[in-house]
């Protein structure tokens with residue numbers, strides 16, 4: 001797929017013929033220098049933005065061609081999102097935030113799914129607290145639970161540990177890892193941090209809007225070396 005922003009002198013090719021597949025029950029990290037197209041790729045594959053050219057499929061469903069209502073429903077029912085800034089609703093409790101996507105769809109939480117997610121995030125005694133009464137790491141765990149509660153086909157996490165200290169970061173990354181290993185979900189995460197990428201099965205490297213490399217079973221040194229070489233090329 002290709003994504004072009006702007007016209008004439010302001011024209012930017014943010015994604016240049018990127019062809020990528022995210023396999024189910026796999027944890028993929030997307031890395032690359034600043035401005036390489038990571039967020040654009042994630043927004044296009046998550047149906048938050050449309051490519052200028054090319055197609056996106058979630059499961060067997062083509063996103064191109066869906067009207068706004070169908071796209072909103074698909075995002076709500078089949079995709080989970082985790083953002084850097086948590087994006088919880090401040091007036092709702094942790095539990096109400098977690099179940100919000102189901103409420104919006106008029107569905108009730110599956111008790112077994114809810115129980116296993118609550119156990120995995122380890123916040124049973126905080127469920128009636130509001131976000132302002134929780135630490136950043138705890139808020140992000142609530143956001144992860146909210147992303148998982150609908151049992152989505154894929155969870156997209158955009159710099160999920162960008163605002164967290166290293167202890168909270170490892171809690172979140174372990175939870176995302178567990179989402180794949182124990183809950184059979186598919187996770188796609190944009191990150192700047194080589195350590196975060198080591199939790200993934202596969203790392204994709206973008207540079208200048210192109211997919212330039214990928215790495216399986218990544219190590220922190222391997223990822224760091226690759227990032228250094230990409231950043232040098234960009235200078």
Ligand SMILES: Nc1ncnc2c1ncn2[C@@H]1O[C@H](COP(=O)(O)OP(=O)(O)OP(=O)(O)O)[C@@H](O)[C@H]1O
Nearest residue numbers: 005006012014032033034035036037038039040041
């Ligand atoms: N809405 C927009 N309008 C015009 N140009 C944009 C827009 N969004 C992104 N771009 C440009 O597209 C390119 C890719 O941006 P993108 O945000 O996808 O990169 P990124 O790899 O996520 O960067 P970062 O790591 O800094 O968040 C950049 O050159 C950026 O300036």
